[in-house]
Amino acid sequence: MSHWLQVVVAAPAHSSIAGPLTYQSELPLPVGSLVRVPLGRREVLGVVWEVLPDSGALLEMQTRHVAGVLEGLPPLSATWRKLVQFTAGYYQRSLGEVALAALPPQLRDLSSVQLARRLKRPVADTSHAPATTNLIALSQEQTRAIAEFDADSRPALLFGATGSGKTEVYLRAAARVLEQDPSAQVLVMVPEINLTPQLQSRFAERFAHLGKERVVALHSGLTPAQRLKSWLAAHAGHARLVLGTRMAVFASMPNLRLLVVDEEHDPSYKQQEGARYSARDLAVYRAKIETEDATHAHGPCRVLLGSATPSLESWQATLTGRYQRLTMSERVAADEGEQGSLPTVRRVDMNHQPKHCVIAPPLLDAIAQRIARGEQSLIFLNRRGYAPVLACHDCGWKSECPHCSAYRVFHKIDRTLRCHHCGFTERVPRACPACGNIDIAPVGRGTERLEEHLAELLAGVKRPDGEPPRIARIDADTTRLKGALESQLASVHAGEVDVLVGTQMIAKGHDFRHITLVAAINPDGALFSSDFRAPERLFSLLMQAGGRAGRDARHSDASEMWVQTFHPTHPLFEALKKHDYPGFADQQLAEREAAGMSPFGFSALVRAEARAQDVAQGFLNAAAAQAEAQQLTGNGQVTAYPAVPMTIQRVANIERAQMLVESPSRAALQRFLSAWQPMLFETRQQAEFKSLIRWAIDVDPIAI
Ligand code: ADP
Ligand code: ZN
Ligand code: ZN
Numbered sequence: 001m002s003h004w005l006q007v008v009v010a011a012p013a014h015s016s017i018a019g020p021l022t023y024q025s026e027l028p029l030p031v032g033s034l035v036r037v038p039l040g041r042r043e044v045l046g047v048v049w050e051v052l053p054d055s056g057a058l059l060e061m062q063t064r065h066v067a068g069v070l071e072g073l074p075p076l077s078a079t080w081r082k083l084v085q086f087t088a089g090y091y092q093r094s095l096g097e098v099a100l101a102a103l104p105p106q107l108r109d110l111s112s113v114q115l116a117r118r119l120k121r122p123v124a125d126t127s128h129a130p131a132t133t134n135l136i137a138l139s140q141e142q143t144r145a146i147a148e149f150d151a152d153s154r155p156a157l158l159f160g161a162t163g164s165g166k167t168e169v170y171l172r173a174a175a176r177v178l179e180q181d182p183s184a185q186v187l188v189m190v191p192e193i194n195l196t197p198q199l200q201s202r203f204a205e206r207f208a209h210l211g212k213e214r215v216v217a218l219h220s221g222l223t224p225a226q227r228l229k230s231w232l233a234a235h236a237g238h239a240r241l242v243l244g245t246r247m248a249v250f251a252s253m254p255n256l257r258l259l260v261v262d263e264e265h266d267p268s269y270k271q272q273e274g275a276r277y278s279a280r281d282l283a284v285y286r287a288k289i290e291t292e293d294a295t296h297a298h299g300p301c302r303v304l305l306g307s308a309t310p311s312l313e314s315w316q317a318t319l320t321g322r323y324q325r326l327t328m329s330e331r332v333a334a335d336e337g338e339q340g341s342l343p344t345v346r347r348v349d350m351n352h353q354p355k356h357c358v359i360a361p362p363l364l365d366a367i368a369q370r371i372a373r374g375e376q377s378l379i380f381l382n383r384r385g386y387a388p389v390l391a392c393h394d395c396g397w398k399s400e401c402p403h404c405s406a407y408r409v410f411h412k413i414d415r416t417l418r419c420h421h422c423g424f425t426e427r428v429p430r431a432c433p434a435c436g437n438i439d440i441a442p443v444g445r446g447t448e449r450l451e452e453h454l455a456e457l458l459a460g461v462k463r464p465d466g467e468p469p470r471i472a473r474i475d476a477d478t479t480r481l482k483g484a485l486e487s488q489l490a491s492v493h494a495g496e497v498d499v500l501v502g503t504q505m506i507a508k509g510h511d512f513r514h515i516t517l518v519a520a521i522n523p524d525g526a527l528f529s530s531d532f533r534a535p536e537r538l539f540s541l542l543m544q545a546g547g548r549a550g551r552d553a554r555h556s557d558a559s560e561m562w563v564q565t566f567h568p569t570h571p572l573f574e575a576l577k578k579h580d581y582p583g584f585a586d587q588q589l590a591e592r593e594a595a596g597m598s599p600f601g602f603s604a605l606v607r608a609e610a611r612a613q614d615v616a617q618g619f620l621n622a623a624a625a626q627a628e629a630q631q632l633t634g635n636g637q638v639t640a641y642p643a644v645p646m647t648i649q650r651v652a653n654i655e656r657a658q659m660l661v662e663s664p665s666r667a668a669l670q671r672f673l674s675a676w677q678p679m680l681f682e683t684r685q686q687a688e689f690k691s692l693i694r695w696a697i698d699v700d701p702i703a704i
Pocket of ligand 3: 651652
């Protein structure tokens with residue numbers, strides 16, 4: 001007897017396969033089973049999504065047979081399927097794309113024998129007693145935060161200053177859940193795992209007593225084999241704690257009881273291609289459906305978001321009471337010492353500094369003093385390379401990228417001009433390619449030039465041991481090789497560096513102990529950006545960078561955060577000076593409310609790419625006109641603005657355009673997008689848009 005099944009398979013984003021496909025199977029297979037099915041001439045991995053009731057119509061249909069079942073593998077849970085279904089619907093992608101992207105591709109190739117071996121329970125490891133002894137005493141604020149978290153059931157936002165000990169709160173909350181229920185699982189998400197090797201080892205150490213293979217990692221830096229291993233451990237319930245990046249939100253965890261999202265404001269939680277999901281938002285949704293799942297005899301599933309500078313969306317949710325807010329405003333006291341305090345913020349008014357100076361004299365002085373005392377400084381500039389542009393002052397030639405509407409960046413170390421958008425790289429010309437002038441010069445500066453400049457400026461300064469200062473740089477260029485970042489960070493921790501220059505890579509998470517000065521060289525750009533989220537990102541970056549200073553109480557009295565700016569009285573810097581995130585948030589939320597922007601309004605961007613700008617824009621405008629004609633926009637509930645070129649209009653010779661769609665109602669926007677999507681597909685088929693390369697919808701975009 002045959003059984004008919006709806007099976008979800010990976011479908012190329014815009015293929016005609018949007019929903020599940022029908023297959024037949026001799027064996028009855030439960031929903032959620034992982035199967036191999038024929039698709040065209042290939043055999044692909046699929047998930048049984050629905051079992052169809054028998055009917056005569058099915059008997060007449062020419063359906064292919066399921067080729068194999070991944071035996072011994074428990075089916076994916078109803079909650080997991082619901083999460084995938086929701087993601088596909090909300091972010092306007094196909095079910096198959098979302099479902100299969102969430103599974104390790106190597107699953108398909110496992111034989112039954114291999115599967116059986118891999119699914120064997122790890123031997124219980126009872127040699128380690130729970131490490132509940134030797135724990136550090138919690139601060140009052142930590143104790144209160146945990147008690148409040150336990151007493152509530154809403155999603156919680158831990159609003160904790162840098163160095164207030166948020167990680168310890170995550171560890172305790174996780175430990176509690178794992179102790180109470182021997183099968184409970186915890187998911188901890190971090191923005192970029194490579195940037196926080198410390199965090200990973202803290203979790204691994206704390207839960208070492210659970211036994212080997214109970215704490216696993218899930219992120220894109222793993223090899224396919226490692227990813228498969230972690231995934232299986234989580235799916236089989238062997239892994240008690242999964243530590244991962246945004247992709248981990250889709251980990252199959254049959255008994256998930258707690259989700260932690262560290263640095264919840266971080267932009268890297270938003271996937272920027274394929275299904276453009278927000279892992280933070282999905283974590284909140286997942287906790288809700290895991291709780292509702294009636295098959296759980298266990299307690300609810302909680303979600304704990306944490307940040308020193310929460311996203312304005314999460315902050316607003318604590319103001320309305322949708323989320324619970326847990327506050328820790330003080331730094332913890334390390335080693336019986338006194339409390340580390342937050343750095344004093346000094347704004348340097350660049351209008352009153354020598355013309356063209358890069359480092360203002362008082363800042364240079366302060367750095368020199370740190371070196372002489374044997375303390376470290378961190379100098380932050382969010383632009384890598386030597387200089388963003390190379391220019392000829394005779395004829396006005398600039399190092400434009402021939403393929404992009406952007407300049408190529410001058411990298412002095414290998415004397416190249418590199419485009420950071422398409423990767424096009426050439427050797428630096430000896431003379432101006434336009435007029436032959438040999439006097440071409442770098443304009444502006446990146447971290448490479450800043451490092452060189454600092455070495456010159458600090459040449460006369462001596463360390464306590466009489467040696468010259470050691471200057472190092474950390475950015476995407478210095479950390480290309482595997483392990484490079486870890487070793488560079490280790491040398492900072494070991495005190496082998498006096499002045500560290502870098503991009504935002506050095507501003508995040510690191511628990512540096514000997515830094516007493518942090519300086520932002522040129523942060524003004526974001527103040528007047530056309531992207532309404534730019535100030536939020538700048539504020540959190542500066543707070544985070546400042547958070548690297550004075551983490552050790554022995555130095556913290558003198559710790560300082562310097563900001564060089566031409567707009568010292570800008571409200572953003574006023575708030576920064578007072579470490580006043582709530583004040584900053586108030587001010588931003590008021591602006592956003594007045595403008596109907598997130599979190600008071602909802603938006604989506606539709607992006608289109610073509611060889612010609614008018615094709616990309618034409619496609620978007622034509623599809624919008626159709627929506628208008630069909631009255632999809634309701635009674636003005638949804639607004640679709642005319643298509644415009646993207647800020648960087650051309651990348652690798654491809655023209656890019658975007659259209660903003662807005663609504664004060666999330667539901668109305670969702671309805672509009674679902675109804676509009678088929679029209680976008682249709683418009684794409686029209687002769688005049690045949691040359692369109694691709695288009696995609698980005699719901700809740702984080703950059704506009
Ligand atoms: P955050 O994530 O809030 O910036 P961390 O969790 O990294 O802060 O904590 C900062 C430092 O303080 C870490 O070195 C951590 O080990 C230490 N720490 C955390 N809680 C305590 C505590 N209760 N007593 C002593 N030290 C603590
Ligand atoms: Zn020239
Ligand atoms: Zn380019």
